[in-house]
Amino acid sequence: MSLPVALVGEPELASIVDAAWTCALGVDDLPRQGPPVTGAGEWLRAGVGIHGAWDGVVTLECTRTAAVGATSSMLALSPEAICDADVHDALGELANVVGGGVKSLMPEHHRLTLPVVEPTTGVSTTSYDDLVARLDLTWRGEPVVVTVARTSPPAGSEPGRPTARRTAGEPVS
């Protein structure tokens, strides 16, 4: 399937991100379009795979500062009261909701993997060859990058069978 480039452009992805942020963090705390992100440092990457007639990955990348801020708001706890597992869980859920929004645009049956969250040393999605859409955003002064990219079908995967939510490890596809 050659795909959803026509279905999932940057305007559609921006609407999905806004809806996910509204759900998780409130309508008054939305990310804004920002300059292209090239920074390095302490980042986190959350990805969910979409598999079916089209295979791809939806990735949410942000600085650890942004991830901790989002987690703190989602859990209504101070940053000092949350742990790494909380941060991975919250960022993974944000990616899950964005991924679900992207999947909902697909005309055929697709399945969503559970999110995988891992630490990185900077935004990395520019390496995708099959980039479908990318948003460079700013949230509370911190850079956030959301991408949709085509990937290869998962090898030996069992369709529709979610595994435990993972916090690090191999890519989703």
Next chain:
Amino acid sequence: MLALVVDDSRAMRAILSRVLGGLGYETVQAGDGQAALDVLAAGPLPDVALVDWNMPVMDGLAFVTAVRDNPAWRSITLMMVTTESEQSQIVRALAAGAHEYLIKPFTPEAIAEKLELLGVLPLGAAS
């Protein structure tokens, strides 16, 4: 009224519990379907359960099926809250015994409207 929130994400459980708390519910939480069944077995029974679909250990569809298979739990109103948005999946959930279906991302207003339609909104809660 008591609501059970079943989701493998602690953050999503917190968000849903906050919304439900604002509507006047007391809430209990479970991180997967099996843990939710344990909550039901321990009691007290919730008036409504908001259930994610994709979870490890036991997914939401299996949980809904298990609840509907137990006559003692027939009074519980079940609402799926999930990123699964395909019509075929919605039909599967409703056929298994879910009363309502809400797609993530949701708004607090959408949750209140669904619960009001189901007749399980606490007295005095504004939808």
